Amino acid sequence: MPESLLNTQDVKDLLAKVGGLGNENGDARMKHIVHRVVSDLCRVIEDFDVQPDEFWSAVSYLTAVGQAGEAGLLVPSLGLEAFLDLRMDQAEQQAGIEGGTPRTIEGPLYIAGAPLSKTEARLDEANEQGEVLFMNGQVRDMDGQPVAGAIVDIWHANTLGGYSFFDPSQPKFNLRRRIETDAEGRYSFRSILPGGYGMPPAGQTQKLLDQLGRHGRRPAHIHFFVSASNYRKLTTQINIDGDAYLHDDVAFATRNDLIPRIRRSTDPAAIRARGLNAPFAEISFDFVLHREAAAAPKAEVTRAHAEAA
The missing domain is CATH 2.60.130.10 (Aromatic compound dioxygenase)
Known part of the structure; x- marks a missing residue:
């Protein structure tokens, strides 16, 4: 079985650059989240041998979800x-x-x-x-x-x-x-x-x-x-x-x-x-x-809502 590309230095360097891990700009938390998400997606592509046409079909699907306003569904x-x-x-x-x-x-x-x-x-x-x-x-x-x-x-x-x-x-x-x-x-x-x-x-x-x-x-x-x-x-x-x-x-x-x-x-x-x-x-x-408590996680969720005209 061939070595996982994710273990090669070239791909490690690529993913680090994708996440902006080598610069001092941007948001540190966002950098690590993006690095993790893209790395995990690459692993899915590798583990399931996802072909380019399958990948671009998925991209088209997500685009259609957004255009249809169905992300909330x-x-x-x-x-x-x-x-x-x-x-x-x-x-x-x-x-x-x-x-x-x-x-x-x-x-x-x-x-x-x-x-x-x-x-x-x-x-x-x-x-x-x-x-x-x-x-x-x-x-x-x-x-x-x-x-x-x-x-x-x-x-x-x-x-x-x-x-x-x-x-x-x-x-x-x-x-x-x-x-x-x-x-x-x-x-x-x-x-x-x-x-x-x-x-x-x-x-x-x-x-x-x-x-x-x-x-x-x-x-x-x-x-x-x-x-x-x-x-x-x-x-x-x-x-x-x-x-x-x-x-x-x-x-x-x-x-x-x-x-x-x-x-x-x-x-x-x-x-x-x-x-x-x-x-x-x-x-x-x-x-x-429950009454509010200082040590409790925030209960109010900030999310976008449609507005009545």
Whole structure:
């Protein structure tokens, strides 16, 4: 077997120059990261005997992912966003932070600036057809005390799996709201039960998933940011029990503690009391936050988001 090119001085010198390791300019951390990434990629090329046409096909694929705006879909589908969450869990445990509501992925479909309501809100602006959902709960700290004035930021898909802003048929902030909790840390909202959805079937993410023999489906879910002064921001989502992909999420975001029980009411008096003419669903879910701690890793993640026009 021929000697690995990576062990030759010529290639070692090449990779050192690629990473800028021989100069005093630039950012030292970035230099070592680039050197490592390119070195590991060269090892993959060598180990799998990647041919030039295969390499340039991969470059074309990544270009197409960017042009299609699918990087935010590809990353969770490859488990990278779930891995970042697991690393954060580990870092918090090492800092003595355990328990509370589990985190899970944010996903790529958040839009900042949703309307802010006090204590309660209605999320469906478009007279959406679907099973009406009433959800309520409390934001508490680890000692069980209510967190007044917390902001519960909510976003989810409609029954067809479409998100407002990304789906131009919906009003700008349909199924998106921020709710400020009351003095007892309570929030409530009316919406509809969302549907699950899949990667665009002709898109670049599904193209790769097909090569891996994987589906591109996500179970129905509702996203949340929960934040309050002096508390660690929580990024999480609940999954809708009974979905066929509940434990087979392409984004690996399902956590058992984030699958609340759904109560369905068919009682005519309860239906009338809600001002409805059909059965409805109810979910109760409390969020438990940790206080900020000096030794803890940063909970607020800085990332680019689309902005509503």
